[in-house]
Amino acid sequence: MKLHLSPAPHVHSPQTTRALMLNVLVALIPCAIAGVYLFGFSAILLMLVSVLSAVAGEAIIQKILGQKSRINDMSAAVTGLILALNLSPRTPWWVAMAGSLFAVIVVKGLFGGLGDNFLNPALAARAFLLVCWPRYLTTWAAPLAADAVAGATPLANPAGYTLGQLFLGNIPGSIGEVCKPAILLGLVYLLFTKTITWQIPVYMTAFTGVFCALMGGGFVESMLSGGVLFAAVFMATDYVTCPMSTKGQIVYAAGIGLIIALIRKFGLYPEGVTFAILLMNVATPIIDRFTKRRVYGYEDNKKKEAKANG
């Protein structure tokens, strides 16, 4: 009999990195199905290319850097799928591939791999594509009509669509972000499996609505248009790049909402979600620093020792 000698604890929660990433993939399925239904075959192609190139890119960079291959943790697949769902269905496949490779190699791999990237890889890649090939990223397709001419998105033409259309997704936009019921289904799954907590999605969506309304936009319209809801559920909640504490997450969500509203009102782009989240990703370390929990037995974080009361 050979007994193991590993230290306590001797049991472990069933949650593993891989299981959490798989939960995210499962939660993305409704969005993917809705995207294929609305935009057809090109959506499938983009998702496949994006996921495969993200996984391949991760394998390559880990090989080059001499790291242990970690593609089994599924984080690259999540990045690839999220990026694809963030693209216009009319995006050429090679643009999606370039984005995926940029995400896993430059944003993630070169900064140390999973856990060490300070930007959300999918969002940073989207920003990269937006700068390099703006035309492809802002050419939209009308839903449910494979070859229809591009229409203006609700952000460019706010009066053109009803709330019902905005909610159901019968509007031009990115593959995964238009159909709100599918996103909400994903959110319920993520909450039910305790993959994420409710704070960031709820606060970010609400703050976006409030700040946009304060700047003259419609409260509900601004929450339902563009990628707000999709980003609030799947991207702002990225563990690596969001603050740890609930207090910090509220600050972070409020910051994202404010920046979205500012970009939409004053910025060059009609959207603003991508840059808003990226900017708050950068602010995360400092938010974490100022929202640390008080340690038991100390009066506050300045390490004064607690007075004995009673």
Added chain:
Amino acid sequence: MSSNNTFRGGVHPLHGAHEGKSPTRGQAVIDYTAETVTIMMGMHLGAPSTPTVQVGDHVKLGQQIADPVGFLGLPVHASVSGEVIAVGPVQSVMNPAAMAVTIKNDFKDEWVDTLEPLGDVETCDPTKIVPAIKAAGVCGQGGASFPTHVKFAVKEGQYCDTIIVNGAECETHLTCDHRLMLEQSKRIVDGLRAAMRALDVKKGVIAIEDNKPDAIEAMRKAAEGRDGVEIMPLMTKYPQGGEKQLIQVVTGREVPTKKLPLDVHVIVLNVSTAKSIADAVIEGKPLITRITTVTGHVVRPCNFRVRVGTMVDELIAECGGYSIPEDQVGKVVMGGAMTGFPCPNTTHIPIAKANGGVVVYSEEESKDYDEDPCIRCGRCVEACPIGLNPYKLKYFCDAGDMKRAGEWCVMDCVVCGSCSYICPAHRRLTSSFKAMKDKIAAEARKGKG
């Protein structure tokens, strides 16, 4: 009878499986008397005691066989009557050469009459209570084995206004305290009353997790009509029975960093410790038995009342042996899953005063995971009952950076295991903090000496 009394953070290990307690919670305690016992000299925190018997000596039950050493020292007593057959080092769970006295049982159970019974806890002389506790070799039986009489050493300017009896039993698998509360409820209350009278404390609280409604009921009944004793149900959550958490929940006070419970006027005693205090005061009996839960992959999981020094392998055999093929046994752990110590390559190890359980794990349950990179998910931060940042602290500890680990409060870590339990990347957080704490403590001792 569910309760909302709790602290912030914590985890729910084995929650779907009733914390692993279901096989033994209904098992009444059965006596097990070993043919030989191997009584270790270092069963308490503090310097090991010095044996006062030699091979060939005949000892009676309860006879003192070792003298205390130093401020944290405790005497040790024979847990069987019979002949001393060995005095020397044996393998213990932590120490490959722990000094011990081995006694062959003559099964006569002749009591020695050196300790004076004080009688009824409500009427006995309160000044004699703490000396009686020390003479009986009572140490904390919840895990840390702190000598109990030292907890009662109130210094100039200090006072105690609340004594908490810890019946939370938040560790997984163990039901020894649960059974004790059901079967010896009155003795526990007696022990608490003795402790209260020794220090003239007016308030005693017996705190029990709400997954033991029958124990809460039994203790309520036993406490009826007793001065200042109340029962407090607690939410079932690990580490509810941690000393700092318990004080926070019961009194609303926090033990300041580097201080002891007495600095916030509280003393915490495990239920088994309270019972030992009662035995010492009422009957003059030293601490020579304890209840141990033997569970996991054994044929018949049981709660035993064993003589201190009984071997683990004997108890496993008494449970009908392993319920899985022997080559499938992965780990035998002394204690619960969150803080227990694994037996080193043998189960021929004696039970000490603070061993509440033996749990057998299969090979499948014991497999080691590789550490994956931290994904900053924040689960460890949420789970830490102390409010530390385990994910960050680990970088400093792994790098051996004692200064920054100290700044990030590693010494306040209670080593409960919650962060390691919850980490999806299987990072061994707790053990790296434990190693750093030991290193800093060793460094501090070096500085002094």
